[in-house]
Amino acid sequence: MARKLTATSLAIGLLIGMPALAQDSTPGRPVTNPGTWISAADYPASALRNAEQGAVHFALTYDDTGMPTTCEVTASSGSSQLDDTTCRILMARARFVPGTKHGKPVGDTFRSSINWRLPGGGGGNGLNVVPAPTKQQMAFVVGADGKVLRCEASENGGAWHEVAPGTGLISCPVGKRFAPAKDTTGRTVAKRVTVTFTIAVDDAS
Incomplete structure (x- = not known):
């Protein structure tokens, strides 16, 4: 079985x-x-x-x-x-x-x-169902040299976990390079970039 x-x-x-x-x-x-x-x-x-x-x-x-x-x-x-x-x-x-x-x-x-399966599941009558509220986030860390070091993801406020390169909400860009970020003194610094995808379900007016 x-x-x-x-x-x-x-x-x-x-x-x-x-x-x-x-x-x-x-x-x-x-x-x-x-x-x-x-x-x-x-x-x-x-x-x-x-x-x-x-x-x-x-x-x-x-x-x-x-x-x-x-x-x-x-x-x-x-x-x-x-x-x-x-x-x-x-x-x-x-x-x-x-x-x-x-x-x-x-x-x-x-x-x-x-x-x-979409969050909230699907109906058994062949009809589409209204998606359940959900929030998915993916973050990646860009080093001071502009290279992406790692990616993490979280679903609905849960614990963050590592995401493999090339996967996830926006395709984890580990290894790729960005123009280095700088602070107010002009020194290059690391940054954490977070992308959020949200489904909100509200009462219609």
């Missing part, structure tokens, strides 16, 4: 069958819990604005070192943003312990799905 792993506003359904293996073979496996690969902080801002949600089914192929080599969407969510974001993040974050055959490491293909 499929096992479902959940993350805030997201769910990963593991669809992997375990084939019969010869005694001299062992199956590969993810290094970390697949349910931690994608979080609510990764929900594309444009998909949130357009109330896009759905399940992305994918096939993630990895080599004999456990590194992903290709990601294919096998069944679309109906949103190109969600489909593209899923594969981009999986290629960056997923890692595997390769299986073995005749004592040598071999690559394989990991098949599963990501179910992107």
Whole structure:
């Protein structure tokens, strides 16, 4: 039976069958819990604005070192943003312990799905629902030399957590450079830049 792993506003359904293996073979496996690969902080801002949600089914192929080599969407969510974001993040974050055959490491293909759900969920009658109020923030630190050092994210006032390069609300720009900020004396200083995406739901007048 499929096992479902959940993350805030997201769910990963593991669809992997375990084939019969010869005694001299062992199956590969993810290094970390697949349910931690994608979080609510990764929900594309444009998909949130357009109330896009759905399940992305994918096939993630990895080599004999456990590194992903290709990601294919096998069944679309109906949103190109969600489909593209899923594969981009999986290629960056997923890692595997390769299986073995005749004592040598071999690559394989990991098949599963990501179910992107809008905050507040969706109705079962096929109708769109009014999004629930939500606040998502992403911050990045620009060093005194102008180089982006790290990114963090927070959902609905929760604890801040690290965001991987190229992911998150605005695509974490770690490693990129900006013109260095200066204080009133002209000395270059580090800065923390915070981007906030908010959904407010109020009574209509």
